[in-house]
Amino acid sequence: MEDGLYTVGRLARLAGVTVRTLHHYGEIGLLEPSERSAAGYRLYDADDVERLTRILYYRDLGFGLDDVTALLDGDTDPADHLRDQHRLLSEQLTRMQGLVAAIERELEAHMSGIRLTPEEQLEVFGESWDPAYRDEAQERWGETPAWAQSQERTRSWTKEDWQEVKERTDALERRLVEAFTAGVQPGSERADALAEDHRAELNRFYEADHALQRGVVTFTTGDERFRARYEALAPGLSDWIRAIVEANADRHT
Amino acid sequence: MEDGLYTVGRLARLAGVTVRTLHHYGEIGLLEPSERSAAGYRLYDADDVERLTRILYYRDLGFGLDDVTALLDGDTDPADHLRDQHRLLSEQLTRMQGLVAAIERELEAHMSGIRLTPEEQLEVFGESWDPAYRDEAQERWGETPAWAQSQERTRSWTKEDWQEVKERTDALERRLVEAFTAGVQPGSERADALAEDHRAELNRFYEADHALQRGVVTFTTGDERFRARYEALAPGLSDWIRAIVEANADRHT
DNA sequence: CCTGCAGCCTCACGCCGCGTGAGGGTCAAG
DNA sequence: CTTGACCCTCACGCGGCGTGAGGCTGCAGG
Incomplete structure (x- = not known):
């Protein structure tokens, strides 16, 4: 084979492309070998090599091969x-x-354990849902075993699961409001039962004993937004919930 | 058609995709219609619609359809x-x-009128080439006819053309140094000839009369970097070049 | 000369996610 | 019945190759 001429495999190795690529470039007229051997082998000369360098440069800039042709041959x-x-x-x-x-x-x-798209979250929790709540909770409780448990348990919850959680929480709230407005006293049998229902709801997320429940309620009733939300349901509800939880917790510790 | 079921066109419009897309998703098993009418029409129910929403969400995140399937159906x-x-x-x-x-x-x-890749520029001009030179020149001369001419002329120059320019410029510099160190006086026949050679080099870029040449030399010899470069070749060279150009220009104006 | 190996040839289907018809059936309103 | 919108399946095409199949070529060694 003549010196200065490259067969397709040699050129492919030199340029870091495949033989198939060079075949393809020949087929579309982008780079045709300047010669063919008697056996039909493609033979590329120095100008071909130069041209391939430019082709690859522009190709690597993201141009399609049509555009590369226009760049090299167009006016x-x-x-x-x-x-x-x-x-x-x-x-x-x-x-x-x-x-x-x-x-x-x-x-x-x-x-954060919620597998819902933002749209789904909005659908399930309504306008009052604010992802910032979770950020804060994570910041405050993120190092606790309870938090880890919560993450583990909610990991596989579906949209329907979350829907059910919301419904139960709503129902509990309605019962709390009802008892409060009916004048049920903290420490009474009925108040204690409601406090246990409240703890049962927490238990869906993590193991909540009475001490932990007390801590959580102290936190929520001390938080401006949670208070505002409960007060909107019934003035004084926030403190009342705290009182019934504490009375029930006292009885169990 | 039953309420709650969607034909392919209706679903495509609802979801913002094409009928062809839905056909395709059916073919690859990603989203098969839950029913078919007696005529063979595809009928999608609410679950299908829900599933398509998820498909498109992940697709739009850049996942291939194989991956989307794995996401929705995998474990x-x-x-x-x-x-x-x-x-x-x-x-x-x-x-x-x-x-x-x-x-x-x-x-x-x-x-900047140079059609060379950065690699090629480095190859031709060496380490002393600084693209900032051209930026400055453009800022100073960019509104002149000479600059426009220069851009027009150099537009089609190849790597070889630029190589030649550099070689001629280098050769001229060597002759200038030689004459200067030999004590050739500004205004002499030899000095004038060199000044004309200098102007001929400028003429490769634009039409340079003696007045313009005087202006260019005034600029270059007044520039710190150009001066430093000439002084490195021979102390005093910078001022000497300015002198021979001015003497020659005086003779022609 | 034969054999084996590396390299070459053309042909051609496939990939991914559709776009774009062709040819023809279905549905509903006028 | 006609008409227009909608639906069906079939199938080639796009961009830039990847991946063989089947077969020829060149060269070195026995």
Whole structure:
């Protein structure tokens, strides 16, 4: 074989592409070998090698092969091509940044144990649901065994599971309001039963003994937003809930 | 048609996809209609609609349809999928940022009239080449006819053309140094000839009369970096070049 | 010369996620 | 019945190759 000429395999190795790629470039007229041996072997000369270098350069900039042909053989200003490509890639970049951010948010949701899309969360919990609650709770309780338990248990909950949780919590709230407005006293049989129901709800998330329940209630009734929410249901409800939980806890410790 | 069931077109419009897409999802088993009418029409129920919402959500996060199937029907933790996808997209993002930067550099090179890749520029001009020179020149001369001419002429120059320019410029510099160190006086026949050679080199870029040449030399010899470069060749060379150019210009104006 | 191995040839289907018709049946309203 | 919107299956195409199959070529060694 003549010196200075490359067979397809040799050129492929030199340029870091496959034989198939060179075949393909020949087929579409992008890079045709300057010669063929008597056996039909493709033979590429130095100019071919130079051209392939340019082809790969532009290809690697993201241009389609049609565009590479136009760049090398067309009479339009390459700067036009480059500007178009820049705009196209910039848009893709922006889109991809959005995707990465979306996945990060989704990963966060999974880490926090809720497998619902934001739309689903809104659907289940309504407008009052604020993801910030969970962030705060994690910040406060994140190192506790209870938190870990909660994460483990809610991991596999579906939308329906969460729907059920909400319904039970709503029902409990209604019963609490009812008893409160009926004048039920902390420490009474009925009050204690409600406090136990409240603890049972917590137990869906983690093992809650009376001491832990007391801690949780102290926290929620001391929090401005939780208080505001309970007070909206019935003025004084917040403190009353705390009182019945504490009275019941006293009886069990 | 029964209420609560969707035909393919209706669902496609609702979900913002094409009929073909739904056909395709049926073919690959990703979303099969729960029913078919007597005429063979696809009929999708509410669960199908729900499933399509999830499919599109993950598809839009960049997952391939195989992966979407695994996410919806597999038993692995979706968080694993999300982490894989996050890594993959992050890598693509990094690569794309590199591409955008490369195109911007290439655009810069084109705006400055040099059609060489950065590698080629380094090869031709060596380590002393600083693209900032051209930026400054453009800032100073960019509104002049000479600059426009220069851009027009150099537009189609190849690597070989630039190589030749550099060689001729180097040769001229060597002759200038030689004459200067030999004590050739400004205004002499030999000095004038060299000044004309200098102007001929400028003429490769634009029409340079003696007045313009005087202006250019005034600029270059007044510039710290140009001076330093000439002084490194021979102390006093910078002022001497200015003197021979001015003497020659005086003779021609 | 034969054999074996590396390299080459053309042909051709496949990938991924659809886009785009062709040819023809279905449904409902006028 | 006609008409127009909607539906069906079939199938080729897109971009840039990957991956064989079947067979020829070149060269070194026995």
